Amino acid sequence: MCGICGRTLDPDGAAVAAMNRALRHRGPDDEGVYVDRASGLALGARRLSVIDVAGGHQPLSNEQADVWAVLNGEIYNHPSLRHHLRERGHRLATGTDTEVIVHLYEEYGDDLVHALEGMFAFALWDERRRRLLLGRDRFGEKPLFYAERSGALSFASELSALCRGGDVDGDLSAAAVDAFFVFGYVPGPAAILRGARQLPPGHVLTWEPGAKRAEVRGYWSPSSYAPRPAERRPELVAETRRLLEGSIRSRMIADVPLGVLLSGGVDSTLIAALAAQYSTTPIKTFTVGFDVGEVSETAMARATAQALGADHHEVVLTEGDVATRVPALLAGIDQPLADQALPALHAVAELARSEVTVTIGGEGADELFGGYPRYRWLARAARFERHLPPRLGAHGVRALNARAPAGRARRLSYLLDGRPLPERHLDWVTERRRELRPDLYGPRLAAEAGTQRALDDLTARVDGRLAASVSGALMHLDQVHWLPDDVLVKADRAGMLVSLEIRTPYLHRDLAEFAAGVAPDAHLAAGGKALLRAVLADVLPAACGRRPKTAFRVPAARWLRGPLAPTLAHQFAEGALYAEGWIDAGVARGLAAEHAAGRRDWSHVLWPLLALGLWLDRQRGLGGP
Amino acid sequence: MDPEPRVLVLTPDFPPAPGGIQLLVHRIVRHADRLRVRVVTVDGPGARRFDATSGLDVRRVGLGAGQPLGVAALNARALGEAVRFRPDAVLSGHIVTAPAAALIATAMRIPVVQYLYAREVGDRPRLAAFAVRRADAAVAISAYTHELAVAGGAQPARVHRILPGVDLPARDTIQRAERPTILTISRLSERYKGHDVMLRALPLIRARVPDVEWVVVGDGPLRAGLERAAVGQGLQGNVRFVGTVPDDERDRWLRRAHVFTMPSRLPAGGLAGEGFGIVYLEAGAHELPVVAGNVGGALDAVVHDQTGVLVDPSDHVALANAIADLLLDPSRARALGAAGARRAREFAWPAVARRVEDLVLGLLAGTRTSVADGA
Known part of the structure; x- marks a missing residue:
């Protein structure tokens, strides 16, 4: 794990050196810069040694020193790729996966991405052809931002580093800010800063000096779900287990203790149980809890760890911690992210880092194997609607909406209001935050308040799949939107901030393709994730029969009333978000007052405002309280 | 006593239904000249026309084997046919007909030969x-099946390995396509056949x-998913799913392709x-080099580096390299194909049927001897 950067017009390597400095936290152990003086291109890398690989210094080249590469991430199948390359006469000088990329390029050209299994973002410079190739993994586990200006292109693992390359100014993109408010994250390929873009997951970018613009091409996308299962259930369960076991083995490192981020739910319990089977030493498990609210999650994790004979560790994120840690965390992340689970993940990552350098986590299981209840409920709603006179249904539901109290009842009322299903899906997750835009948006965002752009984009991603299967389409949507731009950003940044690598066994390419080949109904049986539950029943029968995991319950509403209230108040008074006219401080203050008084839970609005405000203040060089 | 011993063949798999087991049972029956055979099987589309022209003694149950009660009906019909046909031996073409075979054997005191493939033993x-x-x-159709049978409790001495055979094509026109063509022929109903890995290898x-094209002959419930995955990787221009095709068209593809692959893995x-x-043998018979997985029955069907190349069937890069190497080295591909054709000739169906006949006749001789001894 590392950070990478580069610029096509940087003959003295100064821009890349500056970008490299900004990536220091991603790779504190080593740094390197390569400059092609003839063409003026420079590549940079910062490295964190996960395992002490000799010769892991980057950038790295082939024997002729005419193909250079930098890599952020892990190529899990690199041992077998190395074997095949040697068979074909390549001489590999180091034990690193970066070198594999260089030689695969010689063999397959841009199509080398099809040989890779892992989480990665890489850049490769072909000196002879004067051609730059950037590639990003299939699900977007590793970030890659880029910008083009006046024929030059710069790129970096993080947006804050990209800004040092000289091709991005600090201006916010109003459309991206609007999308952030609607979704709670910045959906790619846009970035929060104007002029910056993200290379989408499963895409490559090529750049040549003569061409006006870089060319961006997709090489893989999650395939849509099968309409009906092609095989019998025992075969599906057996195949799930085979693929998941293979994935976990490929993500373990021999003789290095493996950490598992254990939540108590099915996903992480299952990977912990399988990892424990293959680990020669007891696995180390890490769980986070809170000093308020429900504690059952940590109790379940503890029981699982005990059943597995794991070396178990827990951390409690107290309200006191929240007051000091959360503002710094939300401000310090490179693109704003309003996921309320970020502080908890950061805390457990920090705990894990005191014991291990690499952990595995359950990211992706809910999206691939049908874990979220909304898939089932929206499919039911769509079925129900077919039997209801449309106007009557919509009117009735709107009347119900207007009266429904917050929480579950309101959420249920979103199900049946006749809007396009992707919008209802979004409303379920965001509790209709977007409807507050006309009131909340200040003059800088006024033009965005009434737009449908973010929603149109969401609907476009579903791309005609709804007719085949509502739940399958929504699972697909989460895989291309929520997963790369929220879930995986959270995992990458939370890990990187403490120099911990989080590996994700559920996102093995073969497993993901298999999951999509199974009909959604087969996934959604038994309360969701039916195949994973069935494997778990085989591997660890004791863990079954527990309540299905619904969501990681974060006491955000309470935090916003308590430890974070002063930060919020300071934001309204002095934050750039309000001072620059993005958000109306008066309206926001009103919501905060209602929230503080306990009249209504506005945490789904106040949290994104806090995240965006703190991030913007750091961007502007303003300190918090 | 008849000059030719009577053998009752029980099978849920028989042409015109497509598939390797169907073909095997049919060819053995057709070439078993020293036996008088009656086949009891299930009905299916086109069966009437097939039977009218096959010249074989075939009795069919009205229900397909896939339908509820289909297998039970087949077993029941087998008992009735045994009473009418009065066989000297029973050949059970699949384990699902073993109950009827066992009953007939006990009641009529005749020997039973049981055919074993692979999948059903695990299932x-x-x-x-x-x-x-x-x-x-x-009868085990490969060393792999032999192992499965012994692991399942069979006495090794009673399990005979008789490899299946192949129809030899008329020695005529190999007309390779101009476009480099990879061919796979199989039903698209079992994931272990490795179409998924091949799709990953294709880019x-x-x-x-x-300019490569992968031609996928066959149909089944996995097809739709494979087609979607091909689109997801931008492979529309390089894959052709042709579905189930008549035998002559299938043979034409065997003559047109440059490499045959079916990277089956252990499920x-x-x-x-x-x-x-x-x-695999059919591909060899058409002088096609074969790329297959280095596990299971393929170890008997393909000779590594002589008639084809065996690779780790879960490794899409290994598969891709093996296939591309053959496409780029026509002289090596031709050499492997020629060796495949030579080997296929050793597996002509009459020779295979003779081995099965010998087994049955040997059992009958043993039975009669023991009866004679006892008298």
Whole structure:
């Protein structure tokens, strides 16, 4: 794990050196810069040694020193790729996966991405052809931002580093800010800063000096779900287990203790149980809890760890911690992210880092194997609607909406209001935050308040799949939107901030393709994730029969009333978000007052405002309280 | 006594239904000149026309084997046919007909030969154990199947390895396509056949052989998913799903293609995979080099580095390299194909049927001897 950067017009390597400095936290152990003086291109890398690989210094080249590469991430199948390359006469000088990329390029050209299994973002410079190739993994586990200006292109693992390359100014993109408010994250390929873009997951970018613009091409996308299962259930369960076991083995490192981020739910319990089977030493498990609210999650994790004979560790994120840690965390992340689970993940990552350098986590299981209840409920709603006179249904539901109290009842009322299903899906997750835009948006965002752009984009991603299967389409949507731009950003940044690598066994390419080949109904049986539950029943029968995991319950509403209230108040008074006219401080203050008084839970609005405000203040060089 | 011993063949798999087992049972019956055979099987589309012209003695149950009660009806019909036909031996073509075979054997005191492939042994281990226990001899179609049978409790001495055969094409026109063509022929109903791995390999093959086309013959429930996955990787221009095709068209593809592949792997969960893969021999018979997985029945069907190349069937890069190497080295491809054709000639169906006949006749001789001894 590392950070990478580069610029096509940087003959003295100064821009890349500056970008490299900004990536220091991603790779504190080593740094390197390569400059092609003839063409003026420079590549940079910062490295964190996960395992002490000799010769892991980057950038790295082939024997002729005419193909250079930098890599952020892990190529899990690199041992077998190395074997095949040697068979074909390549001489590999180091034990690193970066070198594999260089030689695969010689063999397959841009199509080398099809040989890779892992989480990665890489850049490769072909000196002879004067051609730059950037590639990003299939699900977007590793970030890659880029910008083009006046024929030059710069790129970096993080947006804050990209800004040092000289091709991005600090201006916010109003459309991206609007999308952030609607979704709670910045959906790619846009970035929060104007002029910056993200290379989408499963895409490559090529750049040549003569061409006006870089060319961006997709090489893989999650395939849509099968309409009906092609095989019998025992075969599906057996195949799930085979693929998941293979994935976990490929993500373990021999003789290095493996950490598992254990939540108590099915996903992480299952990977912990399988990892424990293959680990020669007891696995180390890490769980986070809170000093308020429900504690059952940590109790379940503890029981699982005990059943597995794991070396178990827990951390409690107290309200006191929240007051000091959360503002710094939300401000310090490179693109704003309003996921309320970020502080908890950061805390457990920090705990894990005191014991291990690499952990595995359950990211992706809910999206691939049908874990979220909304898939089932929206499919039911769509079925129900077919039997209801449309106007009557919509009117009735709107009347119900207007009266429904917050929480579950309101959420249920979103199900049946006749809007396009992707919008209802979004409303379920965001509790209709977007409807507050006309009131909340200040003059800088006024033009965005009434737009449908973010929603149109969401609907476009579903791309005609709804007719085949509502739940399958929504699972697909989460895989291309929520997963790369929220879930995986959270995992990458939370890990990187403490120099911990989080590996994700559920996102093995073969497993993901298999999951999509199974009909959604087969996934959604038994309360969701039916195949994973069935494997778990085989591997660890004791863990079954527990309540299905619904969501990681974060006491955000309470935090916003308590430890974070002063930060919020300071934001309204002095934050750039309000001072620059993005958000109306008066309206926001009103919501905060209602929230503080306990009249209504506005945490789904106040949290994104806090995240965006703190991030913007750091961007502007303003300190918090 | 008849000059030719009577053998009742029980099978849920028989042409015109497509597939390797169907073909095997049919060819053995057709070439068993020293036996008088009656086949009891299930009905299906086109069966009437097939039987009218096949010249074989075939009795069919009105229900398909896939329907509820289909297998039960087949077993019941087998008992009735045994009474009418009065066989000297029973050949049970699948473990699902073992119950009827066992009953007939007990009631009529005649020997049973049980055919074993692979998949069914893993799918229904208890029925398979029953079938081999009650049979006087079992035929395993490969070393792999032999292992499965012995692991399931069969006495090794009673399990005979008789590899399947192949139809030799008329020695005529190999007309390879201009476009580099990879061919796979199989039903698209079992994941272990490895179409998924081949789809992952195809972009890497295309990187080295830009104009390549993969022709997928066969149909089944996995097809839609494979087609979607091909689109997800931008492979629309390099894959052609032609579905189930008549035999002559299938043979034409065998003459047109440059490499045959079916990278079957061992399925998950202890289930059994490719028993042998007659189609590998068929490809060889058409002088096609074969790329297959280095597990299961393919180890008997393909000779590594002589008639084809065996690779780790879960490694898409290994598969891609093996196929692209052959497409880019026509002289090596031709050499492997020629060796495949020579080997296929050793597996002509009459020779295979003779081995099965010898087994049956040997059992009958043994039975008669013991009867004579007892008299």
